[in-house]
Amino acid sequence: MNWNRLLIRIVLIISFVGVNALILFGISSVWSYLNTGADRSSRLHLNLEEVQTYLPKVVWDTSRVEGRPIEPRTLAKIERDYLNGWYVKNTALFSNNRYGVKDYFTDSAQAKVSKILDYNSSNKSSFKQTTLEHNPKLDFYSADGTQIYFTDTNVELYQEAYDNGVPILEKEETTSYKVIMLLEDGFWRIRHFTKAENSEIRQKQAEVLSDSIQNLLKNMKGLNYYPQDTPWDVFGKKYSDSTIAKDFGLIKNMGLNTIRIFIPYEDFGAAHVDGKKLEKVKSLLDIAHENQLMAVVTLFDFYGNYDVFDWTLTHRHAEQVVNALKEHPALLAWDLKNEPDLDFNSRQKSVVMAWLRKMHEKVHSWDPKHPITVGWATPEAAINLSDKLDFISFHYYRDISEFKSSFDKLKSSVTDSNKPIVLQEYGVSSYSGLWNGFRGSDEYQAEYYKEMQSILKEADIPFLFWTLYDFTQVPNSVVGWRPWRKQPQKHYGCIGLDGKPKPAMKYLTQE
Known part of the structure; x- marks a missing residue:
């Protein structure tokens, strides 16, 4: 009985102290509010x-x-x-x-x-x-x-x-x-x-690409570049000048003249671009220049909003990147967005196209000297904005037997017959395993490039193949987590995981 009374007293004392503490906290909060004024953000x-x-x-x-x-x-x-x-x-x-x-x-x-x-x-x-x-x-x-x-x-x-x-x-x-x-x-x-009354509307003057830039575009022979150990994270914490220099030496020795690189939107800080990462991009371009390589810079990768309310953020991102790099001698061209047509269904084609048109206008105003393109995912989508873009770029991962007819149809749809059309991404995986019925091989990949390079040479089509290396890791953000998509993505390179050239190298090396 004495223990029960003691327990009741302890509970009453704790409750009394707690209530008084809450009262004092409330009084102090009111006092603080009256002395400091209401926070406007609230x-x-x-x-x-x-x-x-x-x-x-x-x-x-x-x-x-x-x-x-x-x-x-x-x-x-x-x-x-x-x-x-x-x-x-x-x-x-x-x-x-x-x-x-x-x-x-x-x-x-x-x-x-x-x-x-x-x-x-x-x-x-x-x-x-x-x-x-x-x-x-x-x-x-x-x-x-x-x-x-x-x-x-x-x-x-x-x-x-x-x-x-x-x-x-x-x-x-x-x-x-x-x-x-x-x-x-x-x-x-x-x-x-x-x-x-608006009496100061600025007139936009069209810039004509120089003959030298036109020749560079029409003679583009290169690849989409990621280091082997840091794919889709070129400019992260593991960025290495020595790795880039070694790789670009290999690319030069293959007789190639162009690389395509990517600026991930969120990873670079979105509207507030990370200056340290921009310095790494400049370093990479310096090494490219030392190796007589030109670069196509893709301004937006891993971005898919396009909403009007997001426009000013994407403009600040692009403006900072363009102004930082536009004077670099290794810069060949700007690619506004990687495969935006893949977002037509989820984001509405009209929304995506409005964003692209305005982004093209802005990038051209910041840098009127360098050509602008869009990396369309298919030849059918590449007719979009073909009248505005300086050159047409498309990707092709379908059956090789349909390539020439698809290309010819695109070419006939472009009103300016002198406008360069670039095969910006293409390739085939050498993966052989459960997820593709063990149908792939290094020899299969080599035969693909043997046939494809013959077609490109005969039709005089500029190209950037995918890609230099096989990779041990592919982020889920690239192709998702499903193994039948992820595993083949690791084996598109012409150099294997052991660092040795695969048979495809023979057909990708230019004389």
């Missing part, structure tokens, strides 16, 4: 990660400002809140939801946005849009630092219209806006926002 219905999905290019002109001079830190805050205003408006136009609008628009501006949303909602309409570039010219900054006026010139806007969830229209426009923003509660809100 009031905004969009978290920081979501806001970071919108990164259009912004170039300010502050050369002629009436009023007080603008401080860089203030300008950065204004840009942040202005872009956040665009972001929440873009999101609201698609979802017809007002979350976040009050945080970046004054009461009068909110009323205008609400009127648009009410109209869209009543008509079951919505719009998915993004802006790609802003060029604000700062006109006025008040002496008390609470008002700002600027003209946002040449705003690139892309918009998709939906009727009851069904896409009905896509539109691009370049326009300007007159904007007034007010400082309220420590944050800049949009007070006035109207379209202005």
